[in-house]
Amino acid sequence: MGSNGNNRKLLSPEREDLILAALGDGVRTIAELAGALQVSEATVRRDLHSLENRGAVQRVHGGAIRVGGDDEKREPLFHEKTTLRAAEKERIAEAALALIEDGDSIYLDGGSTVLALARKLGSRRNLTVVTNSLMAAAELMESRHRLILLGGEFRPLSRTLVGPLTTPIGEALHIGKAFFGTIGFTAAGVSTTDPGEAFTKKLILGRAGMSVLLADSGKFGRASLVNAGTLDDFRFVVTDSGIPPEFMKILKKHNIEIIQA
Known part of the structure; x- marks a missing residue:
């Protein structure tokens, strides 16, 4: 091995x-x-x-x-993430794909659900794909899409490039549609375990015309260490049928469109 x-x-x-x-x-x-x-x-x-x-x-x-x-607050390793709620993530990724049109400029965040979306982009043409995920980049490196890596400090646990070093490229871009994953999701917004990752999420949220959160229902009600964006930052939440009714009400109050896969 x-x-x-x-x-x-x-x-x-x-x-x-x-x-x-x-x-x-x-x-x-x-x-x-x-x-x-x-x-x-x-x-x-x-x-x-x-x-x-x-x-x-x-x-x-x-x-x-x-x-x-009871070790719920430990962030899973990437391999563990890909095996958790795998069927739901596939359906969420397929639903998110419907938001992408040929010729779009998109951003792909880190995370296993966003990676599932990256693997489906072969059905689209002439995309410009910006990402901080080395896993997503590896999936797309032989595609015909234009691929831009954000740069930054390598975070092994999520296999992403994060932190203040992502600023020069991030601030130079205008991204049409950004797709994010998350570790935690509450009424206060999305959260992660790493300040560098939170920094980069917020940076891209400020550069995107439309931001979409991909989150299976297991993420709702869980808070992680660092806030990485508020509910008002997102236009769509793509999730599965297990979303709690109280979160449906909260999201609708913030004028967020809910897509249930």
């Missing part, structure tokens, strides 16, 4: 995904994890230290155990 079919060494976020998968619901020794990933025990120790700092694992003598249960 230490490399892919092209003998490329795995990035630390990829190794961490594999470590969490290998831990499952039990304890694994450092030697077992090193053998499973085909990396050194020193590399596993560094990755476990990173995972422990984020509350994803607990170190025990000679190994580690995955932390679960």
Whole structure:
């Protein structure tokens, strides 16, 4: 597991995904994890230290155990996000695609739901796509769309480019339609765990003619560390049929159009 079919060494976020998968619901020794990933025990120790700092694992003598249960405020790793509510995310992405027309200039935020949208853009023509997501960029790098990367500091957990360094490119752009993901969504707006990511979301919200939030119903009522935009910043919310009725009322009060996939 230490490399892919092209003998490329795995990035630390990829190794961490594999470590969490290998831990499952039990304890694994450092030697077992090193053998499973085909990396050194020193590399596993560094990755476990990173995972422990984020509350994803607990170190025990000679190994580690995955932390679960009530750890709701931990931001999931990207691999975990793609497996959560996957069917709902696909439907949300398909509904969001209907808002995009040939020739549009669009922005794609980070997140697994927005990535699902990126994978559907082959049915559109002559788009200009701006993104801070390396995952979305990888999906689109061989497409015929014009692709612009926002730049900035790399955030491994979300695989995005974020923070004040995104300002020079972000401020130079006028984006027709921007599509955002989120970790938390309450009456106060959207929120994330990282100040740099929140900075970039707010930057693009100020540069977009129309902003669209893609959020499955599991995001409603959850607040994360840093506010990344208010309800008034969004024109559409694309979600699934599980949206709580009280949120329907709140969104309509803010003149937000709700699209249920």
